[in-house]
Structure formats: C-alpha cells, structure tokens
Amino acid sequence: MRFVVVGAGSIGLLIGSYLAQHQANVTFWVRREEQAGHLRSGLVRRPENFTYEVDSTIHIEELPTDALWIIAVKYDALPVVLSEISALPVQPDLLFIQNGIGHLSLIKQHSLGYVSFATVEHGAARIDDRTVSHNGIGPINIVENDRIAPIIQWMQDIDPQNFPITTQQNAEQLLFRKVLINCAINPLTALLEIRNGLLLENPHFHVLFRQLCEELLSNFKEYSDLLSYSDIEEVCRKTADNQSSMLVDRIKGRNMEIETILTAVLKEINQKGGTAPFLQMLETALLGINRSECGGC
Template sequence: MMNVVIAGAGSIGLLLGSFLAEAGMAVTFFVRREEQAALIQHRGIQRINQDATTSTYHVEATTDIACLPTPSLWIVAVKFTGMRDLLSEMQQAKVDNPMLFVQNGLAHLELVQNAAMPHVAFATVEHGARRVDDRSVSHNGVGRLTIAPAWGDSHLFEKVGQAHSAVFPVGYHDDAEQILMRKVFINCMINPLTAILQMKNGELLTNTHSRELFDTLFSELMTAFPEMLTVLPYEAVAEVCRKTANNQSSMLTDRLAGRPMEIETIVTAIIRKANERNQSVQLLTMLETMLYAIDGAREE
C-alpha cells in the first residue's frame, strides 16, 4: 500500500486526500492544530459529492513531523504563506521524500528550486472545492489534477494516477512551468474579479457587466503573453467557470473569512512578468491595487 503524506488540510488537501484514500492509499495528514489532527484521526475525512451524497474515509493525522510514515510520497497543500515555515521544518527534520507541490501562483516555484530536495513535481488542481469544516470538503466542480515532474525520479509520482476516475481525472505533463503559468492565468481571470465583486465563479459569465470585465482581462493578458493563447484559449477559461459555477474562488473565500488573500503569488507575479516584457496590464494592475486595499483596510 502506498503511503501518502498531505501537508495541509484545507479544501485542496482534503479533496486530494479523499480521492487518494478512496483509491486504496494510506493517507496521513500533517497539520498545525492538535484539534484538527484529533478530529481527523477520530472521525476520518468526509467528501460531499456533487450529487449530495457523502463519502467518509479513514485516514491518519498528526502535528508531529517525526510521526509521519516513511517511505512516503508527500503532497504539499499548504498556501504559499505557509511554505517557508514548512520547508524550514522539513529541512530540520531531514525530510527527503518525493514532494508534489500543489500551490496556486508562481512564487512557490522559486522557493522550492532553492531548497535541497531530490525528487520534486508540481501540480495544478482545477477542481472546485470548499472546505466545510476541519474534516469535510464539498466537491463543487470536476476539474483535473495535472502533474509535471520537475527533477529527480519522475516514476515516483506515477502512482498518484491510480486515483484517476471520471470525477477525479489525473494527467501528466512534461513542463512544470507551463502548467503553473496556465493555472495562474486561470486564477488571474477568476480570482480577482470574484473577490472584488463577491461573485461565484459562474456569475462572471452570466452577469453582463462582469462578463465585460472578464473578456477585457482575457484580451489584456493574451496581448501581453500571446504564446499563452494556444495553451489557454478563451473557451478553456470559460469552461472552468462553468464547471465550478457554484464555487467560491480561493481568493473570495479568504476575503470572506478575513484571511489575507493570495495576491502576490497570483496577481503581482503576472504583473511583474508583464513589466519585464514592457507590456502594460492596466486592468489587472487596477484589480491588484483594489485587492491590496481590501487586505489593508482589514488590517487597520
């Protein structure tokens, strides 16, 4: 039986853990809070499926890095803001397991590249998911888990594909940076607008005014990054909105929960890349300013 450690039990961590456990893998969550670890250990994790049925899976959970199983494949599902602390803790504990990183944005790429890890892959998750409580996740839209090995032994990540199904598609890609760029463009199209307008993903297409902003933002990004048009045509982004129509974006979820939004690693990262090309992304820059204003107003 394959051992999988999932660092972080937010919406994506819980969703991945549920499908991997369903596929027969031995899943252990590495979390920060004792209360969450005890709850997961005692009651397992629960996935609320799209047909309103629920699925419960027995998994392990701990806050002690020394208690994690070895050998095991790690899936790092913490947000970028928690990455530095986690990588430092892993280094001190001499963790050298194969690592699969599933963060939003681009900023984590440089962090991981500067860390001494023998086997690394990056992945993008396009499912709609919402954490209901410390052990439960609502699966709000079928997307795709795409894995791209970066260095080390790529075969170590192939077993994740055993979880592939119609409701949990798993695919592989040979260019980690390209899949991360594709996902961050999707995030740039959806997250800022939904967070500022406080809309669900699907409303970006059904509301006339938000659709106009959505279309303008797409044109602006593709003018600055024309090579992305073949990787991410307009209809592909629109289809993500449709498949996750009833989902709140991660940025809107953070705003409503009073947490800092992932602005730097998603929005600011793309603006910097555009500036390096001497390209202007005026709408995205305005949205960035509004997002930082919202975060700043909460801190005052």
C-alpha cells in the same frame, strides 16, 4: 501507496479523500491538534457523504518519509513548512500544489528532496475540519517524470470521471498556465464577492471577465497553444458553484494571495514591456482591501 498531505484546506482534503478512496495510506500534517483529532475520526466528502479513514498529526517527526508528500498549503504558510521539511534527516519526495508562481523562488532557497509540481482545476470548499465539498470537476495536471511515474499511473486509476489526472512535460508552462487562469477568475470574484459562475451568468460581470481575459492573453501570446479564452471560460463553468480561494480568504479575513498571483504576473508583463491596466487596478484594489479588512496584513 503512502501519501502525506501537508495542509487540510479544501484542496488538501479533496485530494486526500480520493487517495483514501483508492485504499492509500494517507496521513495529514496539520497545525492544530483539534483538526488532527477530527480527521482521525474520518474524512467526509460531499455531496456523496462518504467517509474515509485517514491519519493526522501535528508532529512532523511522526510522518513517513518513504511516502509522497503533497504540499497543499497556501503561499504564506510555505516558508515555515519548507524550513521544517528541509531539517528532516531523510528527505521525502515532494509534489507541490500551489496557486501562483511565487513558491518557485521559495523552494530554491531550501535543501529538499526530489521536487515535482502539479496544478488543480477542481472546485472544492472546506466545510469544517474534516469535511470537504467537491463542487466542480477538473483535471489535476502533474509534471511527468520517471521518479513518480508509477504513482501517477496509480492515481489515474482512482476515478477517471470525477478525479481525472493528466500529465504535462514542462513545469514552467504548466504553472504559468494555471496562474493566468487564477488571474482571470480569482481577483474579480474576490472584488465583487461572487461565486465563479456569476462571471459568466451575469452579463455585466461577463464583460469584465472577458476584458480581463483578453488583456492577459494579449500579453502572453506565446501561450496561445496552451491557453485560450475558451479554456478559461471552461474552468469557470466547471467551478461555477465554487468560491475562489481568494474570495474565501477575503470572507474569512485572511491575507489574500495577491503577490504570488497578480503581482507575479504583472512583473512578467512589465519585464516583457507590456501593459495591463485592468490587472494593475485589480491588484491595487485588492491590496487595499487586504489592508483594511484583515488587520493591515
């Protein structure tokens, strides 16, 4: 099996390590030659400290188009990535793994090959350019389709205990379920500057967490069969030692993914005639933090 992993953040590195563990041919497409060089010396996954052989390049023309491309970059990097991919003479099959739902409209603006979607519920942290720590086990949920069905089957055999792969039928439901989970965990951890597990362990933070979950779920009762408070709590528990991507962005002075997660959900709530004052307050607070802490981004 051949894969291109676009982006070498925590999730890209984690997925790439398990693919390489199962003897796949894995090539990372990254922005910096320094990181490409580090990855070519071996991809390390903790806590096992196993090292896996992968390739890496900064040049899109060197990437195999007969591979499945796993798009694991953040939302603000997507416009450039999609523009470069759409300019290729041969279009590869793409599997998008993003937080939020803002990427859906971006994808529609480009002429791309076959597109599929997935969500990730693992906890992972990038330690350095070639090292990732697997901090919590959760499923990778992939929208099922005939074109990539053999690849999904192959992936399900990698490590069912530590790298479970599940399939879903409905892309919209899959992505919206994940964005609601992100909405419940990421903004609070970013605002309070805490790891995920403290939302359950600290009784005061737990009150806020439950209140936010109840507000979200009450506005999307049509998803009650797909997502419950217990489901969100379980994700939080499984990633207890992890820092949310939004918190990591804040710590590193990067633009937090507010618009594609919080703003997008608030827009859906407003269109339904609902209200979400707690989520609205979190959006306003985090936008203010973005402005003051990352140079007005």
